[in-house]
Amino acid sequence: MIVISGKETDVSQIALEKFPPEAYDILHLMTTYNKRYEFQYLWELEWDLALRLHTVLEAINLYKSDAKFATFSTSKCNEKYWRLTDKGAFELKKGVTPQEGIEDIFINSDKYAFECATAIVIVLYKAILDTIDTKTFNRKFSDLVLYDWQYDSDLVLKDSVGRDYLPGDILYFKNPDFNPETPEWKGENSILLEEGLFYGHGIGIKTKEGMIKVLNRKRKKDAKISAYLTDNIIRIDAFSISQLRNVNLYPVMKRKYHLFSNIIISKVGSKIYLL
Numbered sequence: 001m002i003v004i005s006g007k008e009t010d011v012s013q014i015a016l017e018k019f020p021p022e023a024y025d026i027l028h029l030m031t032t033y034n035k036r037y038e039f040q041y042l043w044e045l046e047w048d049l050a051l052r053l054h055t056v057l058e059a060i061n062l063y064k065s066d067a068k069f070a071t072f073s074t075s076k077c078n079e080k081y082w083r084l085t086d087k088g089a090f091e092l093k094k095g096v097t098p099q100e101g102i103e104d105i106f107i108n109s110d111k112y113a114f115e116c117a118t119a120i121v122i123v124l125y126k127a128i129l130d131t132i133d134t135k136t137f138n139r140k141f142s143d144l145v146l147y148d149w150q151y152d153s154d155l156v157l158k159d160s161v162g163r164d165y166l167p168g169d170i171l172y173f174k175n176p177d178f179n180p181e182t183p184e185w186k187g188e189n190s191i192l193l194e195e196g197l198f199y200g201h202g203i204g205i206k207t208k209e210g211m212i213k214v215l216n217r218k219r220k221k222d223a224k225i226s227a228y229l230t231d232n233i234i235r236i237d238a239f240s241i242s243q244l245r246n247v248n249l250y251p252v253m254k255r256k257y258h259l260f261s262n263i264i265i266s267k268v269g270s271k272i273y274l275l
Contacts (some may be wrong), residue, residue, distance in 0.1 A: 003039075012024075069114075088147065099138055103126075115201070124151070159233070161232060180220060212226060
């Protein structure tokens, strides 16, 4: 068993063969929290880190895409791959593989519009597709439907409460005084990236303060309660996903990470700009 518990843990002794520096950055961040992280096997830890890195990478890719924000009633999808239901769900068309459907969202992104919860699930599916072989992905997620927080039973997510935020975590900004005429802004599902940045579909990539500022502009008249980052954390269960592997134990290691490639981050005072 591998235990990471506070600053007494020497993460430099954990040999993550071929992993990028970002993985060690996450390990070091774990040691700053008063939280005990337990992994039964080294490969379970490796899969956890790999899935986190891919989640961050695909969140950035979705941010850079042309996919738009939309409510359920105004959602749209590429009808070559998906059928749009009356409630705004995307159902995979017959003869289309889950891999093709998910990848098309990133390839032909201008044909898609969806709300923030669906965006999170899309990112998670893409991160998993990055880490396991295609045949296994298509077999396990054969009945793929994209709608709100609905997801396949093979996508196992864990809920927890705390402030030990790590890159790749799904976090929620709540907006208690949202405008009832725009209920889509009662909160924002987001993915923690690096550099203290969050991605939320419809808002973009911003700091914690930036996310709150945007949501506060979506409040009702005479609102008194500010939006805030909750302590609810959702994480992919790395152990369950690792069981989906087929031939390669660590297929993700073949990929190099340049998480903020093609994005220039400029900080001026308290503001962060992405160019």
